[in-house]
Amino acid sequence: MEALDLFLNNHFSESLERLRPRVNESMYHALIYATVLEMQAMMTFQHDDISNAGNTMKSAQEVCQSQGITMSFSSINHILYSLFPFINLHAEVCYAECQLQRAALTFLQDENMVSFIKGGIKVRNSYLIYKDLHSLIKSHNCLKGPSHVHLEGGVSFGIGAFNLTLSLFPPRILKVLEFAGFSGDKEYGLSLLRDGATGMNLRSMLCALLLLCYYTFLTFILGTTEHQRPMLIFNTHQTSNAASLFHVLINVECHVMSPCYQAVALFEDGCKAQQAWKQFHHMCYWELMWCFTYKRAWKLAYFYADLLSQESRWSKAMYVYMKAAYLSMLPKEEARPFGEDEVELFRKVPTFKQKIAGKSPPTEKFAIRKARRYKATCPIRLPVPVLEMMYMWNGFSMISKRPELTEGMMQTLVDAERTLLESPENEYSVDDRCLIHLLKGLCFKNQGLLQAAEECFNKVLSSEKKIRFDHYLVPNSLVELSLLYVDQGRRDEAIKILHKAKQEISNPVAKSSLILHLQGLIQSFF
Structure with missing residues (x-):
């Protein structure tokens, strides 16, 4: 928990140093160490980082296997299982978390069908373990050891995350998944995550982060913005650094609720506070770009789109398209920053097309489609x-x-x-x-x-x-x-x-x- 706190307060190296000595002997040290590396890989989107995180997570899974039976409970009576040492239950929940995170890395790293099948099997195995653990805990046959609160937090995080994520799938796909044994109840998922976030357990901060991401980004992007906000959850996880991941998300939260001029200062402060992981800056750049867009300050918005296009690997096609779009909003006679030309930028957009989990992001496909209009010798401007x-x-x-x-x-x-x-x-x-x-x-x-x-x-x-x-x-x-x-x-x-x-x-x-x-x-x- 101390290592997680260091990580969330931007002391990234110190967090890893605190964990590293015991990654080969403690399932929780191994899991959190691998989780930090995975978060880094997902932000940098670099192949080497993704590969390193995958290998580390595999090693963490092996540590979990060495400390637990790591098998589905479906063939084991819950009463019989309650006789196993309490550490086995912790090994199971850690193993399930490793499986889920390895699946995510598999989807990011490789786009072929074999990898998708392997990733899908990992997701299913993870879900079955979480489901059986959840059933065991609810049955009251589980012996409550001194660290039971951390076990419950891990199960709440897993089942809550599965239910919330699957509930966002289109209804037809969700029906097929439910037929296959998965559950996609949004309200149930949110309630479990709230329970996990408000308790003092190892996964409470992760539950709170997931809730913040859901309420700030997903509801706003999907157009299903909800009135209930997780501000109270944040109060139980105060962090000292103004540029911590929590504070960045809370700033986004304020921005989503009411795009105010103070939001600009908040995001700029977030960029100044730490330099170790530039990827946190990119979250702020993205929000600052939209802040200035709402104010019609096209050149300032262009500046942040330009920073993203140079530093972030997530969607270069989108960032270059936005650069061109901002320039096209300026009067023809007005000088362009850095001497760039919007027509040339629009023409470059398709060259940055990429796939995430085998699919191109919808907004990226849309940008590429719109940019085709500039292929002509005499393009007709958008x-x-x-x-x-x-x-x-x-x-x-x-x-x-x-x-x-x-x-x-x-x-x-x-x-x-x-x-x-x-x-x-x-x-x-x-x-x-x-x-x-x-x-x-x-x-x-x-x-x-x-x-x-x-x-x-x-x-x-x-x-x-x-x-x-x-x-x-x-x-x-x-x-x-x-x-x-x-x-x-x-x-x-x-x-x-x-x-x-x-x-x-x-x-x-x-x-x-x-x-x-x-x-x-x-x-x-x-």
Whole structure:
């Protein structure tokens, strides 16, 4: 626990030094040591770091095997198992955690089908161990040793994480997984993680981190932002360093709840406080980029996109696309930072395409699709690429409580619409006008002008057959219209519209460009 505390307070080397002497004899020292290396690997995304973390986690698993029976309990009576030494139960939960983390590394490291099958087997084995341990603990047949609270915390973390993660899967996939024995109950998962986070056990900080990640990033990205926030959980895990992972996530939390000007100072302080792991900086850079985007400070937002494109390996295609997008928002006569040209940057975007767990991130695929427009010798510029990508990341909901920010976005859209009307017709004209209508509808909704918002969404729907490239505009307009109806208490109409949107998503052309939060919105209604 001391080593974890050091890690969360940015004393990374000291944390590893504290653990290293006993990694070959203690299952918990081995597990936490490997976990720290895995977190580093996932942030750096470097092949050597991923390989090193995988080997270390395998060694940790072997230590667990040497201290426990490491087999499924399905063939063992719980009463009989309660006679085994208490250390066996700890070995089981550590082994399950090793299996799960090795599976994650397998998905990141290799994209072939054999690796996916191996990773899937590790996930299933891990889940079965957690499930049997959970059943054993609930049956009250488990002898409670002095470290029982840590065992319960480990099981709460495992079962909670599985339930929460699986609940985010599309309903059809979730039904198949449940048929195979998995469980995807979101509320149950969250309750277990809350229990684990509020207790004083080895995994309490990990449970709190997972909750913070869920409430700050996932609910916001998927468009299913919830009102309940984990601020009280954070209070039980105070860390002294302002740039600790907890504080970074709490700053994101403040940003998500109300994008305020103070958020900029908070993230900048986070970057100054430590230099050991630059990957923590990247989380701050990403948030700072969006802070300045909401304020329409295009050059400052470009600066952070440029830093990310140079330092982060997670999605270079996205970062380069955002650099080009910000430059395209500047007046033609205005000098570009570092002498860069947006057309050349847009053309480079496809060259940075990558896959994570065998799949390209949806937003990255979308950026590549939009950047193709600049391949032509005389490209036709995108009207508002920054605002379009901002919508993909649910940004218009972020500024809904800041009237001055919404007003600024509306002014940008009005100017872009005027430019489109004054320009000669081309093959992208209808698509661009529909995009402007969709985004103006979101601004009207933020301003409480619901009738005007409805008219904008309907303008997109009336142009459905004329749209040639951006087919995602129709299902997204349907979803936004249905949410508008929900706000007005027109639930039956909203459900009818959502069913239509669901049919549009089944269209292969539309599916290729869908926005991330669209699936989350529809899932929450059905």
